[in-house]
Amino acid sequence: DLHTHSNISDGTLSPEQLVRAAGEIGIHTLALTDHDTMDGLIQAEGAAKELGIKLISGVEISSQWSRPATKKNYGVHIVALNMQHPEPLLALLEQQKQIRAVRAKQICDLLIPLIGEDIYAEVVAKVEHIPDRVTRTHIAKTLVEKGYVSRAQQAFDKYIKEGKKAYVKFDGLGLEETIQVIHASGGFAVLAHPTRYDLSATNIRYLIEIFAQFGGDAVELPPAVEPLGTRQMVDRMIAEHGLKVSVGSDFHGDNMPWIKLGNIPRVKEGQAGIWESFR
Ligand code: AMP
Ligand code: MN
Ligand code: MN
Ligand code: MN
Numbered sequence: 001d002l003h004t005h006s007n008i009s010d011g012t013l014s015p016e017q018l019v020r021a022a023g024e025i026g027i028h029t030l031a032l033t034d035h036d037t038m039d040g041l042i043q044a045e046g047a048a049k050e051l052g053i054k055l056i057s058g059v060e061i062s063s064q065w066s067r068p069a070t071k072k073n074y075g076v077h078i079v080a081l082n083m084q085h086p087e088p089l090l091a092l093l094e095q096q097k098q099i100r101a102v103r104a105k106q107i108c109d110l111l112i113p114l115i116g117e118d119i120y121a122e123v124v125a126k127v128e129h130i131p132d133r134v135t136r137t138h139i140a141k142t143l144v145e146k147g148y149v150s151r152a153q154q155a156f157d158k159y160i161k162e163g164k165k166a167y168v169k170f171d172g173l174g175l176e177e178t179i180q181v182i183h184a185s186g187g188f189a190v191l192a193h194p195t196r197y198d199l200s201a202t203n204i205r206y207l208i209e210i211f212a213q214f215g216g217d218a219v220e221l222p223p224a225v226e227p228l229g230t231r232q233m234v235d236r237m238i239a240e241h242g243l244k245v246s247v248g249s250d251f252h253g254d255n256m257p258w259i260k261l262g263n264i265p266r267v268k269e270g271q272a273g274i275w276e277s278f279r
Helices: 015-024 041-051 087-115 120-125 136-145 152-160 175-184 201-213 228-240
Strands: 029-031 054-056 058-067 072-081 188-191 218-220 244-246
Touching: 015 029, 015 041, 041 054, 058 087, 058 175, 058 201, 072 175, 072 201, 087 120, 087 136, 087 152, 087 175, 120 136, 136 152, 175 188, 175 201, 188 201, 201 228, 218 228
Parallel strands: 029 054, 188 218, 218 244
Antiparallel strands: 058 072, 072 188
């Protein structure tokens, strides 16, 4: 499973608990890919060693790309895997963490006139008062707990998703530079969940094309719950651009209880797994 979250970002298991849960279900290769941070890795290493699990260094980077034809900026998640010398990436992540911390405050400020209350203190309390770990999942959870919405999804739909009043774009590093920094760190760049960005098929096609042009290494396969046609479209684009594939559940613990750790899509015959390149 090459895409998982711990409570260092918006998962609910600690990095060590995550590794132990992986051990229990027989996962042999696990990447911890928290949002814009690699801070959980050290905590995961001990348990991984003890259980004989191959722990792959990872992080899910909030990046962005644009399409000249539509003059629009789009957010995209790039999973970085298996860094051999992470210093360049760690430097980038310091900037990303700053952006995340500032944005958390901005979102809470925008919520004040909408709900009549400042929830910032309660939001950062969910991440050990470390503001650069705050994701919109934590803000949504706080809105649920305080009774402003009944479910997290509703918090996104009403307040914090793109187009809503308390939405703040994540102004992260561009796609090309993100891939370059990952490579400078001896890692692989994986386009995360290509079908989950609310993009038209044309835009997904364009995104995968520029991702390949910029030197991206692999594309995540869509989960089995998505329609067969979606999977086939992604399979075709992967083949067309000679990309490798990656597999991950995007496990978030109890924050998304319908996603099971280790529940990864099947690799099609002829597709090359990025894990075969791990050292
Ligand atoms: P952030 O990086 O702070 O923008 O938070 C992104 C995270 O919020 C994603 O990784 C998901 O876990 C979650 N998320 C994003 N969009 C939605 C949505 N529409 N509904 C529920 N959760 C979402
Ligand atoms: Mn998340
Ligand atoms: Mn993501
Ligand atoms: Mn994720």
